[in-house]
Amino acid sequence: AQSVTQLGSHVSVSEGALVLLRCNYSSSVPPYLFWYVQYPNQGLQLLLKYTTGATLVKGINGFEAEFKKSETSFHLTKPSAHMSDAAEYFCAVSDLRYSSASKIIFGSGTRLSIRP
């Protein structure tokens, strides 16, 4: 079974400050890990994903995440927040490498607010 825990339902940072959104996962098989962003009344957009290889993954809009197996974590960071980063962020885990019919399990989401 797989699960995802996002710590903090709401994170608020100042514009230009570091963004850190926390995600811990549980998986009985090597996982695929994802971060998605959702703007109001829209679907989800993939920010980045970890499948295999390099544990530091760079995504769109300046975001990156590091897969730490020992800590079962996949935290999302961005060095300098921009007002346009305000959105809902979802961490997700799957075992898609084993079956295209596998489910993606989403965390509860973290709402990121940016203060001017």
Added chain:
Amino acid sequence: GAVVSQHPSWVICKSGTSVKIECRSLDFQATTMFWYRQFPKQSLMLMATSNEGSKATYEQGVEKDKFLINHASLTLSTLTVTSAHPEDSSFYICSATPGHTGELFFGEGSRLTVL
């Protein structure tokens, strides 16, 4: 990247009527599509896995007769909310995967309001 399109984006209907939402993969074939429901300020809840040419697999607690899913082709899955009631009002999102790419592509979502 691959594109998944949902239609309609917004729909308002009267209680007791049925509503159909379409999910199309525009530039790839999807043997598997997923349907999610999202309540305000909450995460996505997987409703069912839609498999082309076979019956959908529903998650526990999801009424099969309420939420009819048809995956008639490799590029189209439909979700029909039958005899809709106000409690069915929600944001419905579909996703699809081209296969073993390790990535799901999401539709824009469909907001259903039942009066």
